[in-house]
Amino acid sequence: MIIMTLVQELKDGRKKVAIWGIGYIGYSTMAHFAREGVYCVGHDVMPHRVDDVNAGREAIPNMDSWLGFDVRPLVKNGLMSATLNWKDLISNEFPIHMISIPTEKDGKPYDNNLIDVLEKISTISKIKIDRPPLIIIESTLTPNRLNKLIIPMIEETGVKIGKDILLGVAPRRDWFTDAGKTLKTIPRVVGGSTPETTELMIDVLSIICDKLIRAKDHNHAEIVKSIENAYRHMDIALANQLSEAYPHLDMIEILKLVGTKWNVQTYHPSMGTGGYCIPLAPQYVLEGAKHPDKLTLLKESLNYDLQQPQRVVDCLINKGVKKVGILGITYTGDIKVHILSPSLKIIDGLKKAGVDVSVNDPYYTDEEAEKVTGCETFKMLDDLDKFDAIVIVSGHIVYKFNKHKIKEKLKNCKIILDNVGIWNDVQFQGPEYYEAGNCGWLGHR
Numbered sequence: 001m002i003i004m005t006l007v008q009e010l011k012d013g014r015k016k017v018a019i020w021g022i023g024y025i026g027y028s029t030m031a032h033f034a035r036e037g038v039y040c041v042g043h044d045v046m047p048h049r050v051d052d053v054n055a056g057r058e059a060i061p062n063m064d065s066w067l068g069f070d071v072r073p074l075v076k077n078g079l080m081s082a083t084l085n086w087k088d089l090i091s092n093e094f095p096i097h098m099i100s101i102p103t104e105k106d107g108k109p110y111d112n113n114l115i116d117v118l119e120k121i122s123t124i125s126k127i128k129i130d131r132p133p134l135i136i137i138e139s140t141l142t143p144n145r146l147n148k149l150i151i152p153m154i155e156e157t158g159v160k161i162g163k164d165i166l167l168g169v170a171p172r173r174d175w176f177t178d179a180g181k182t183l184k185t186i187p188r189v190v191g192g193s194t195p196e197t198t199e200l201m202i203d204v205l206s207i208i209c210d211k212l213i214r215a216k217d218h219n220h221a222e223i224v225k226s227i228e229n230a231y232r233h234m235d236i237a238l239a240n241q242l243s244e245a246y247p248h249l250d251m252i253e254i255l256k257l258v259g260t261k262w263n264v265q266t267y268h269p270s271m272g273t274g275g276y277c278i279p280l281a282p283q284y285v286l287e288g289a290k291h292p293d294k295l296t297l298l299k300e301s302l303n304y305d306l307q308q309p310q311r312v313v314d315c316l317i318n319k320g321v322k323k324v325g326i327l328g329i330t331y332t333g334d335i336k337v338h339i340l341s342p343s344l345k346i347i348d349g350l351k352k353a354g355v356d357v358s359v360n361d362p363y364y365t366d367e368e369a370e371k372v373t374g375c376e377t378f379k380m381l382d383d384l385d386k387f388d389a390i391v392i393v394s395g396h397i398v399y400k401f402n403k404h405k406i407k408e409k410l411k412n413c414k415i416i417l418d419n420v421g422i423w424n425d426v427q428f429q430g431p432e433y434y435e436a437g438n439c440g441w442l443g444h445r
Contacts, residue, residue: 006131006203011036011038015095017038017040018042018043019041020042020089021102024337025174026138027042027060028174030080031074032182032184033208040079040080041089049082056071056072061335066176090124090127091127095130096133096136101117107340108283109284109287114137118150119154132164133166136201136205140284141222142287142288143226146193146219154167166196168192169218183208187213190213190215192217198217223288235265236267236273239251239255240305247444248440250438251269270420271419272306273308273342274343312391316355316391317355319443322355323358324390325384327392327393327396328392331343347374358387380399385410390413391416391419393419395420395422403426410430412430413431420436
């Protein structure tokens with residue numbers, strides 16, 4: 001009798017991968033496994049995500065271009081599907097469970113979703129199975145959360161980690177607007193609760209990942225993403241502080257020159273960080289630390305970054321603006337994610353100051369944008385002349401087009417603040433134009 005390995009069973013179609021959460025992370029995990037001939041079923045609590053997957057629709061804007069392949073044939077051949085019923089995944093068919101759910105809520109680390117999913121997966125111990133299920137957590141975790149909370153919680157039910165259930169961590173490092181930085185190409189850190197679990201994780205993830213790096217164990221793997229993003233958070237905060245400390249100099253140019261040194265990265269001043277990773281990383285690290293009082297630099301960078309959008313607001317108020325148009329409500333360009341976007345804080349600050357604010361974002365319907373921001377929407381070209389200030393937060397590629405019309409429409413505008421330099425090649429006649437980091441961009445000289 002030939003005993004097949006788990007990887008052979010997956011590739012042979014005898015076993016399937018369960019994906020918990022089919023947002024950016026889970027959807028792309030499912031797509032990459034399916035592309036390698038592995039059957040995947042995703043679960044999500046949002047019906048539209050499930051419907052989109054099953055219909056072969058692009059569930060997330062630009063996802064196909066970032067993935068680099070079309071998922072529709074994978075759906076048509078049954079390699080990708082989704083369900084609203086989590087119990088469909090509690091089966092001997094699914095020896096692999098990828099957890100890709102949010103671990104934040106309202107801008108803070110949040111464990112309840114993870115606890116809920118792991119409790120549901122743990123019920124698999126009550127049915128007859130060939131082998132212990134392997135659970136791989138892709139979501140960002142607060143350091144020490146598995147040891148302090150998750151593992152004790154599971155083992156209280158009588159399920160033994162490392163015996164009845166295999167548990168490991170493999171955080172993701174994708175950059176969703178760069179087709180060269182994907183799940184397949186970026187080096188990935190892997191760590192299980194036992195050495196055997198780590199090796200099994202390596203076997204399974206090698207189906208879709210070109211380079212896997214073994215961590216000592218799950219404790220070391222789960223902290224990696226938070227620390228690497230905390231590094232970036234502090235560097236970005238320093239870039240912003242430098243632009244305030246030296247307002248008479250063009251800090252964009254200076255930081256480009258600094259970045260020519262072989263071991264220094266180039267950073268760009270900004271209106272503040274956003275998204276699921278960088279602004280949350282310091283909070284994860286601080287919350288999980290045994291001695292958070294030692295992390296004084298991290299605390300300061302977090303506090304400074306949280307106030308950065310208000311500095312933009314104060315600059316605009318000091319200019320006496322009355323009607324502001326916001327271009328982009330996402331935290332970065334060409335991606336539909338507004339989690340912790342500085343745009344939302346800028347909008348809120350302006351509204352509290354009595355300024356009339358309207359928004360535009362091509363990735364949101366008018367109804368979606370109004371629900372997220374509480375503001376009316378405007379048409380990108382037609383309505384630009386209504387504002388005495390324009391704030392470009394998100395570097396959406398569509399904002400790069402028709403610059404001659406933009407220049408004509410903004411003759412009577414007072415000030416333009418450009419987060420990423422989308423319009424830095426336009427010679428405006430009338431408004432003051434500042435790319436974040438230019439001399440005096442926040443109104444200081």
